[in-house]
Amino acid sequence: MVAGSKRTPENVLPHLHQIIQAVFSGKKVSGDMTAIGLVLSSAGLTLFRALLGFVVGAVSGFILALLMKLSGFVEKLLFPYLMLIQLIPVLGLAPIILSVTGDINVSRVVIAGILSFYPVATNTLSGFKAVEKDKYDLMFVYASKPRELYTKVLIPSSLPYFFTGLKIAAPMAVTASILVDTLQGDGGLGCILSQSLKHAMSIYVFWIIVFVSALIGILSSKVIGWIEIGVSPWKRTGKRSRKVRT
């Protein structure tokens, strides 16, 4: 069922059932790989780099938010530049990073990191800023040390915001990683994506990739949500148990 590379309206925008059939088709599209096999093995390559970049971005985003909270000077100094980096289109940023690092795998990590970093940093920072004055006053009356203010109040308060940042960042990291793939022809989802678009491969491969990447994006966000619930027992109990009255 996997058609050749000749473009007709039918195979530029195939029916959904044709795409699903292509997923389960055993026909080889590249060497000895079936369409779905090719997509999944490329996805593995792309996803692993995306995940690495995502973790790097999330950790550095959190640390930077903490630094910006600790010092208003750091915030004033860094925030405009963070926004500036965010404003450069990935399409423009990717070749720059590639030429700097000289390695496509490192570039994938770096780009995914840069994209994850901003939503995590801004959300976490607003989490720190959302802590009510009463909580500071409370800790002040108890003569707590600054370190205790952070570990016992500010950091736990910021966690829901941090996770919101992660949920935004995760699909972005995946998308960015796919985009970087398109720059160089050595595998990855983006690479076969552009090949299938340029008639070098079945159009079904293109559509499978579109659906698979969408699925990965949704899943990545979901997984973050599950992790959040996993580490926050107070959120688990909220819905099911009823409120107790005096």
Add this chain to the structure above:
Amino acid sequence: MDEKRAVEIRTRNLGVTFKDNQGRDVLALTNVNLEIYKGEFIALLGPSGCGKTTLLRCVADLQQPTEGDLHIQGMTPKEVRLQKKFGFVFQQPVLFDWRTVKKNVELPLEIMGYTKKERSELADEMLEMVGLKDFAKHYPKQLSGGMQQRANIARALGLKPDILLMDEPFSALDEFTKEKLHEDLLRIWRETNKTILFVTHSIQESVFLSDRVCVLSPHPGRLSAVVDIDLPRPRSLDMRDEPHFNELVAKVRNSFEGGSV
């Protein structure tokens, strides 16, 4: 009541001036002279803008006086705060969502460096006192407003502070919950014998709870009268129907400068 009593908190010509948005000076509180005895229940009563919360915050070292001075047990508020002798109950419960009720009560004890066992025992004791023993493992969001405020009080009591500062703690609660908490608070006060400063804008509440009502008037905030409340202790809710209670309420109401509020 007549034996020689130790003065716990003394203010002399206490005044606080704020800067408003335009940088103009606003006199929030002026010329407050007050002596509060150890173990006394003092109500700070007044309409909004009278400086009652400002006075409380000065005691807690959350606000610096700009005139006069304030001493607690002969020390400055800062010294007393650093010795962790204050319990503070805010208008809002200010509980931490990610901690169970018991862990919330343990928070000040953690800061004080108590061991895990001591913390747990003290927290259990305080939760028992406010009637939340069965809800120790609940999270704040699972509790009603009244129960959250009880947890807040339990937390303030955990350190066994000499002085309990309460900033309109019951104003956001319904009348039934409020009455229940009034009785509980008086019982806890009797059992622990703390000095309590209780900020409120309810005349009835101030008369029912306190030994003395400090009446503050606004513009500028000042202490306009101190009314002795000679209702017998322990107090019960039906005392509110007695003529003497209403006389006292009227006396307090008439002591606002510029007539009734």
